Amino acid sequence: MNGLRIFLVACWLAGLFAARLALAESVTLPGTAGASFERYPASGAALLLWMASERGLSDAEMRAAESLARAGVEVWQWDVLNSYLLPALPGSLDRVPSEDVGTWIGMALGTGKRVTLLAIARAAKPALRAVAALPAPARAGLCVVLLYPNLYADAEPLSEPAYLPLGRLDGVRVLVLQPRRSASTPWLPALTAALTRAGAVVDTRILEKLREGFWVREDATPFEVEAGNAFGALLLRELTTWECGK
Amino acid sequence: MRYIGRWLSLTFLLVAVSAAAGDFQARAPAPAPALRVQDLSGSTVSLADYRGRVVLLNFWASWCPPCRQEMPSMERLRKKMAGRPLAIVGVDSGESAEEVKAFLPTLKVAFPIFLDPDSENTRRWKVFALPTSFLIDAQGRVRYSIAGPTEWDAGEGLALIEKLLAEIPATQR
Numbered sequence: 001m002n003g004l005r006i007f008l009v010a011c012w013l014a015g016l017f018a019a020r021l022a023l024a025e026s027v028t029l030p031g032t033a034g035a036s037f038e039r040y041p042a043s044g045a046a047l048l049l050w051m052a053s054e055r056g057l058s059d060a061e062m063r064a065a066e067s068l069a070r071a072g073v074e075v076w077q078w079d080v081l082n083s084y085l086l087p088a089l090p091g092s093l094d095r096v097p098s099e100d101v102g103t104w105i106g107m108a109l110g111t112g113k114r115v116t117l118l119a120i121a122r123a124a125k126p127a128l129r130a131v132a133a134l135p136a137p138a139r140a141g142l143c144v145v146l147l148y149p150n151l152y153a154d155a156e157p158l159s160e161p162a163y164l165p166l167g168r169l170d171g172v173r174v175l176v177l178q179p180r181r182s183a184s185t186p187w188l189p190a191l192t193a194a195l196t197r198a199g200a201v202v203d204t205r206i207l208e209k210l211r212e213g214f215w216v217r218e219d220a221t222p223f224e225v226e227a228g229n230a231f232g233a234l235l236l237r238e239l240t241t242w243e244c245g246k
Numbered sequence: 247m248r249y250i251g252r253w254l255s256l257t258f259l260l261v262a263v264s265a266a267a268g269d270f271q272a273r274a275p276a277p278a279p280a281l282r283v284q285d286l287s288g289s290t291v292s293l294a295d296y297r298g299r300v301v302l303l304n305f306w307a308s309w310c311p312p313c314r315q316e317m318p319s320m321e322r323l324r325k326k327m328a329g330r331p332l333a334i335v336g337v338d339s340g341e342s343a344e345e346v347k348a349f350l351p352t353l354k355v356a357f358p359i360f361l362d363p364d365s366e367n368t369r370r371w372k373v374f375a376l377p378t379s380f381l382i383d384a385q386g387r388v389r390y391s392i393a394g395p396t397e398w399d400a401g402e403g404l405a406l407i408e409k410l411l412a413e414i415p416a417t418q419r
Contacts, residue, residue: 155374157391158273181309183376186340186365211309219311 023066027076029083029107032100037078040065044072046239047113049105052079053121053147053213054090060215060228067232073239076108080123090150093122101130109138114245116143118235121212124149125164132167132198140171143244144200145235147177148184148212151191161187163194170199173244179210205238269394270402275387278380279370283337283360286347291360293386298418299331300410301382302398305362305373307339308349313377316395321355323399323407330411331384331419335360339368339376381406384414 029035048068052061057079065075086092108115119127124146131139154162174195178188188204195202207214207227214220215228227234281293281303293301304320306313317336324334334357338346342363350359362368371380374393381390389410396403411419 152374156372157271157374157378157380157393158279158372158388160372161374180340181307183307183310183339183374186368187374 023069024062024077029100029104031103032083032097035078035080035083035100037076037083037104038062038065040069040075040077042069042072042074044074045114046072047074047076047108047111047115048235048239049108049115049117050075050077051101051117051119051123051127052077052081053123054081054088054093055121055213055216056081056088058216060231063229064215064232064235068236071232071236073236074111074113076104078104080126090122093126096123096126098126098129098133101126102133105130105134105142106138109141114143115141116145116239116244118145118147119149120147122150124151125166128166128169131172132169136170139169141245142172143242144172144174145177145239145242146174148179148182149176149191150184151194161190163191166198168199169195172200174200174202175238175242175244176202176204177207177238178204179207179212179214181209181211184212203242205242207234270390270392270396270406272390273388275383275385275389278382278386278388281337281367281371283362283367284343285358285360286343286350288343291358293382296333296335296382297386298384298414299333300384300407300414301380302332302334302407303380303382304334304336304377305339305368305371305379306336306377307341308345309341310376312395314353316377316398317353317355319396319398319400320357323404324355324357326399327407331414332407332411334358337362337367339373340365381410383410384418 024038024040026036027039029037050065057077065077068075080096081088081092084096086095105117117127131142131144151163152161153164176188176191178185192202192204209223210227211217211224214224215231217224220228278293283291285291320334336357336359338359339362343361346359346361377395378393380388383389390406398404
């Protein structure tokens with residue numbers, strides 16, 4: 001009886017694995033030393049470029065990419081830490097070559113789909129620097145979603161925050177998704193002002209009752225667990241409401 | 247290979263977090279920014295109410311695990327320093343009175359907890375991480391700050407508080 005149970009569980013796991021393999025394909029980024037991303041193809045007109053945070057890429061994020069693809073949004077998901085063999089530290093993402101990110105964005109724009117770039121936490125730095133380096137016409141057609149971006153150059157108590165120099169973001173539409181339960185939430189107006197000074201057109205949205213990394217927290221609340229399980233749907237809802245590029 | 251890399255990365259992260267904990271910053275004595283907060287009954291409290299005492303001002307939130315982690319050491323500090331001119335003041339950042347009231351029974355602390363529901367004080371004090379704490383001397387000047395949790399009833403935190411208490415003239419202690 002136990003043997004049968006183990007066999008059935010093994011079949012179920014193999015099925016899940018096969019389903020994921022069938023949905024995602026690995027694509028090597030040209031001009032890099034073997035950096036690759038996962039492509040979740042979809043027939044819709046929208047393409048979401050997903051840059052994982054300094055925590056790396058979690059199963060919940062992969063499941064979210066799958067659900068978005070099933071909903072018609074193609075996803076290119078890039079675990080940059082893994083690509084460049086970097087440790088899971090915020091500073092690691094500062095070492096990601098923005099030229100490679102630019103190549104990635106260029107590939108996406110070349111598909112002719114409506115491209116939205118999603119960067120989580122410190123991934124906002126290489127993402128925005130790459131966007132700033134794009135030719136103006138390409139930049140103007142791009143939508144950027146930043147999930148609790150960390151763009152501090154310096155943030156010491158009792159001192160004004162200093163933001164990273166990112167280059168010009170003229171005309172780029174940026175949506176900042178900020179979990180309510182975050183020490184960065186009180187600083188959302190200052191962040192918005194910094195992005196606006198760089199030329200971006202900024203919208204913000206508060207994600208109520210959530211904390212940073214809600215989809216991967218060991219101490220997640222039931223609400224966060226539910227939101228993490230529906231991460232793809234949450235993003236789809238925000239993208240649909242935002243209507244960037246339509 | 248990928249998982250080995252992740253474990254190594256996690257180890258690096260844990261080492262980094264450990265190194266960051268307990269990292270007090272000495273500050274050139276300067277008047278503290280204004281603090282205008284409300285207690286749980288709605289009365290306004292300011293830092294001036296504590297003039298003449300050393301103040302441990304702690305910004306925290308109920309959803310923040312490191313904040314909850316250090317709270318018991320602050321309560322032990324309160325008991326240890328009973329009768330001495332030290333005030334421990336907790337300021338909840340960005341949560342409503344209802345949220346804080348619902349959480350407080352689990353906290354089991356007897357020092358005052360104040361509210362900063364619109365985070366106005368959090369911004370004025372330039373708090374970018376939770377918890378963040380400040381040690382304010384009896385003249386109302388910020389002398390030390392720390393971003394991240396610490397054990398307040400032992401080690402460097404306690405030593406710095408004793409140092410600030412020792413600056414108070416003996417007749418006023």
